[in-house]
Amino acid sequence: MSDNNPLNSDYNFHEPGRTFFRAYRPGDDFYQHLIDAHRDLSDAQSQKLNARLILLMANHIGDLAVLREAIAAAADDLGED
Amino acid sequence: MSLTYQNPVYEYARSPDQGAAQAVHHPVIVVGAGPIGMGAALDLGLHGVETLVLDDNNTVSVGSRAICFSKRALEVLDRLGCGERMVDKGVTWNVGKVFFRDELVTRFDLLPEPGHKMPAFINLQQYYLEEYMVERLNEFDNIELRWNNKVIAVDDSAEQTRVSVETPDGVYDMTCDWLIVADGANSDLRAMLGLESTGKVFEDRFLIADIVMKADFPPERWFNFDPSYHRGQSTLLHRQADNVWRLDFQLGWDKDPNEEKKPENIIPRVRAMLGDDVEFELEWASVYTFQCRRMPRFRKGSVLFTGDAAHQVSPFGARGANSGIQDTDNLAWKLKLVMDGKAPSRLLDSYCEERELAADENIMNSTRSTDFITPKSNTSRQFRDATLELSKRFDFARELTNSGRLSDTTVLNDSSLNSPDDGEFDSLLVAGAVMADAPVKGGSTDWLLNAFGNRFQVILYIDDIDAFERTTLDALRAMQDDAIPVETVVVYRSGESPAGIDALCDVKGMIAERYDARDGSAYLIRPDQHIAARMRAAGVDKIRQAVARATAQQ
Numbered sequence: 001m002s003d004n005n006p007l008n009s010d011y012n013f014h015e016p017g018r019t020f021f022r023a024y025r026p027g028d029d030f031y032q033h034l035i036d037a038h039r040d041l042s043d044a045q046s047q048k049l050n051a052r053l054i055l056l057m058a059n060h061i062g063d064l065a066v067l068r069e070a071i072a073a074a075a076d077d078l079g080e081d
Numbered sequence: 082m083s084l085t086y087q088n089p090v091y092e093y094a095r096s097p098d099q100g101a102a103q104a105v106h107h108p109v110i111v112v113g114a115g116p117i118g119m120g121a122a123l124d125l126g127l128h129g130v131e132t133l134v135l136d137d138n139n140t141v142s143v144g145s146r147a148i149c150f151s152k153r154a155l156e157v158l159d160r161l162g163c164g165e166r167m168v169d170k171g172v173t174w175n176v177g178k179v180f181f182r183d184e185l186v187t188r189f190d191l192l193p194e195p196g197h198k199m200p201a202f203i204n205l206q207q208y209y210l211e212e213y214m215v216e217r218l219n220e221f222d223n224i225e226l227r228w229n230n231k232v233i234a235v236d237d238s239a240e241q242t243r244v245s246v247e248t249p250d251g252v253y254d255m256t257c258d259w260l261i262v263a264d265g266a267n268s269d270l271r272a273m274l275g276l277e278s279t280g281k282v283f284e285d286r287f288l289i290a291d292i293v294m295k296a297d298f299p300p301e302r303w304f305n306f307d308p309s310y311h312r313g314q315s316t317l318l319h320r321q322a323d324n325v326w327r328l329d330f331q332l333g334w335d336k337d338p339n340e341e342k343k344p345e346n347i348i349p350r351v352r353a354m355l356g357d358d359v360e361f362e363l364e365w366a367s368v369y370t371f372q373c374r375r376m377p378r379f380r381k382g383s384v385l386f387t388g389d390a391a392h393q394v395s396p397f398g399a400r401g402a403n404s405g406i407q408d409t410d411n412l413a414w415k416l417k418l419v420m421d422g423k424a425p426s427r428l429l430d431s432y433c434e435e436r437e438l439a440a441d442e443n444i445m446n447s448t449r450s451t452d453f454i455t456p457k458s459n460t461s462r463q464f465r466d467a468t469l470e471l472s473k474r475f476d477f478a479r480e481l482t483n484s485g486r487l488s489d490t491t492v493l494n495d496s497s498l499n500s501p502d503d504g505e506f507d508s509l510l511v512a513g514a515v516m517a518d519a520p521v522k523g524g525s526t527d528w529l530l531n532a533f534g535n536r537f538q539v540i541l542y543i544d545d546i547d548a549f550e551r552t553t554l555d556a557l558r559a560m561q562d563d564a565i566p567v568e569t570v571v572v573y574r575s576g577e578s579p580a581g582i583d584a585l586c587d588v589k590g591m592i593a594e595r596y597d598a599r600d601g602s603a604y605l606i607r608p609d610q611h612i613a614a615r616m617r618a619a620g621v622d623k624i625r626q627a628v629a630r631a632t633a634q635q
Contacts, residue, residue: 009475021492021509027481028449031464035452038460046460077470 007069084293084364085323086208088140091215093229095250104254107133108420110244111261112232112270115142116207117388117405118263119214119226123161124413126221127535130420133257134224135246137231137264141211144365145291148204148321149399151488152192153515154406155199156610160534162220163213164199171203172320177302179484181469183309187479191487196591197518198528202487204300204321207402235260235273237384259416260384263405266372268390274381280374280444283395285455286332288368290347291325294361304484306454306469310353315454318354325364328354331455338368371395373444373451379433385412392440397450397485400443404488408436414535414608418632423565428633431498439491446486453483490515493611500605500627504617508597516610519591521572523584529572529592532585535608537567537628541619542592544600546576546584553601554582556621565628567605572598607631 013026020026038046058067098105109125111118114136125132150158150167158164175192178185191201218224233252234245241256262270271278303318305311317329330350332341340346344363351361375392379385388405412432418424456462471478493499493513500512510517518530526532539557543549549571560567571584572592578584592598596615603619604612605627614627629635 009477011477011480013477019494019509021494021514022486022489024480024483024486027477028446028483028486031453031468031481031483032449034464035461038458041460043459046458050460073471073474076474 005069006063006065007073008066009073083144084362085325086206088143088208089212089215091139091226091228093139093249094227095248096227098255099248099250099253101253104243104256106241106256106258107131108257109133109259109261109416110135110242110255110257111263112244113263113265113388113390114138114211114215114226114228115263115265115388116147116210116214116402117409118261119211119218120157120161120406121261121263121387121409121413122224122226123163123214123217123221124409125417126218126224127161128413128417129223130413130417131223132225133255134218134226135230135232135244136226136228139228141215142207144367145206145208145321145325145327147207147210147399147402148319148327149403149487150203150205150210151399151403152197152199152201153490154403154488155203156515156518156530157406157410158210159199159531160410160610161214162217163210166213167205167210168199168203170209170322171205172300172322173200173203174300174302174320175201176299177304177484177487179469179472179482180303180305180308181466181472182307183305184473186469186472187482196520196589198530199518202399204319204327206321206323206325209322232264232270232273235270235384237274237382242383258383258420261409261412262384262386262390263388263409264390266389266393268386270384271376271386271390274384276376276381276386278374278376278391278393280372280393281448282372283370283451283455284334286334286336286338286341286368286370287396288330288332288341288347288350288366290328290330290351290366291321291364292328292351292361293324293364294326294355294359295324296326296355296359306484307466308354311350316354326361330354332368336368341368342366369396373448375437375440375444379408379436380429385416385429385432387412391436392444394443394447395451396447397454398443398447399485399488400447404439404443407439407490408432410609411436418565424632424634431496431633435491435493435496435498438493438495442491443488450483450485454485498607498613498631498633500614500630502615503623504615506597506615506617508595510596510612510615512612512614514612516606516612517595519587519595520589521585521592522588523578523586529585530610532570533606533610537565537608537613537631538606539567539569539619539624540592540596540598540602540604540606541569541571542587542596542598542600542602542604543571543573543584544575546571546573546578546582548576549573549579549582551582553619557619557624560621560624563625563628565632567624567628605631
């Protein structure tokens with residue numbers, strides 16, 4: 001993360017107070033949690049969950065410079081419909 | 082029929098046990114002469130335990146089956162005397178590449194640091210490992226291997242377990258004190274004992290095609306998500322010995338396995354993947370589905386379950402054979418101590434505790450890989466594809482990309498056999514972790530791990546051997562005569578090893594670095610090369626207490 005690049009795109013999953021013996025583990029823990037949250041949901045319910053989740057995370061981040069960059073990064077190269 | 086490998090035929094031989102008036106008794110019978118059963122036998126053989134292995138067949142694995150052997154499995158095999166042959170014959174690889182829609186998105190190196198005897202992985206067909214193990218077994222006077230001996234009944238209701246064995250000469254009975262079950266995923270013994278392995282079946286089919294070709298692709302693991310030649314699915318390319326290549330195609334649940342197995346259907350898939358101008362021959366093919374499941378408990382009295390019989394995982398991550406070999410690594414020394422009356426039978430419960438935990442971790446990791454590779458819902462696929470797209474641009478997404486978390490060791494940091502740290506250590510080599518290898522000088526080996534195993538040992542770390550006071554060492558050496566002997570290995574950073582002290586020099590300082598070892602630090606090492614305790618100042622009482630704990634005597 002550099003000064004003119006406020007969005008941290010380095011691998012950043014962690015949990016304070018917990019030791020992870022493998023680098024992939026905290027990220028995989030998150031990913032499973034995310035997919036599990038969507039299990040058995042309809043597509044419409046999943047979209048709702050995602051929208052709420054983005055808003056919660058955005059508020060937690062708060063820093064508008066980071067959020068602008070995250071939105072730009074996500075919007076890049078969306079391909080054709 | 083294999084083009085590159087001829088299965089050996091091991092002749093059935095009638096045993097004197099078969100004509101005996103009474104069932105002949107054996108201390109340990111192992112059922113199944115696959116890599117895990119033979120691993121158990123070799124390990125027990127090293128411990129001086131008389132072991133009989135029974136196998137219902139008369140040859141090694143038909144087809145290449147398990148091909149990926151991990152660093153830890155190779156270290157265990159090295160202790161058993163087969164590791165170097167594996168590495169010599171196998172294809173060493175450390176690098177994996179992941180492609181998404183034909184574009185390289187990430188590359189990982191599984192062994193980024195030097196200073197280990199064994200590579201991160203080798204690829205070698207399972208039949209070679211089994212052949213080497215059979216040859217190694219034949220070097221032991223205390224191990225006997227009986228081919229075409231199929232266990233058809235087992236009775237564990239009495240103190241001694243009774244097995245009925247079918248042979249070309251008819252059925253005979255034997256008894257044993259301990260029965261080790263290593264007869265694979267569809268374990269007959271498990272069923273005979275009325276036990277189950279439970280978990281999750283994955284509704285997907287995969288085609289394995291092993292082909293022989295001369296190609297100059299590097300020895301790397303290439304995993305393709307949604308490639309243009311196999312839309313919506315995944316493929317894997319991996320090199321084995323003898324110019325054999327493993328190709329793996331995800332097929333989907335609706336495909337007919339019998340149709341997919343036909344060469345006329347396989348060959349176009351291979352051509353689509355490799356191009357029309359590549360010359361190859363089909364060596365072996367199989368269509369498989371898989372399950373992630375385990376037995377609730379790996380022990381039933383004097384019957385101990387190992388390998389796929391006890392637990393089964395998806396193949397993504399090579400966590401099958403590699404974890405099975407670690408089962409018997411964990412079991413053999415414990416069984417020996419219990420058989421000798423030096424440790425209580427509950428030490429074998431710690432085999433369950435430790436290896437059930439490892440099985441859970443392996444099942445978790447392979448299930449997560451499976452969910453990433455074969456997403457089960459629209460949303461899951463969207464997250465998967467988004468991860469892969471972002472991984473072209475962002476580091477974090479490369480780490481999240483899961484094309485199989487390849488077999489690693491489970492850190493048994495919560496095991497009841499561990500002692501708490503005595504002092505502060507800044508190293509992930511905690512009690513319950515497997516030792517990390519490092520280059521050494523002195524003694525008869527160039528590698529730390531080769532100096533360890535098969536007995537309890539203490540590493541006593543010394544910064545400057547010239548300034549070393551012998552009093553500590555002399556005190557520690559007294560433990561050599563304990564009921565459970567403990568051997569002290571002096572490891573030093575600098576100086577000249579004085580006469581009369583067998584010591585290893587930490588030539589590159591990697592032991593100091595990896596273990597956070599300082600002058601006077603000591604590490605108690607179990608016979609399976611796991612760390613049982615670490616302390617900043619060695620002390621005989623502390624070590625004896627840790628040995629008692631590591632052998633379930635407290």
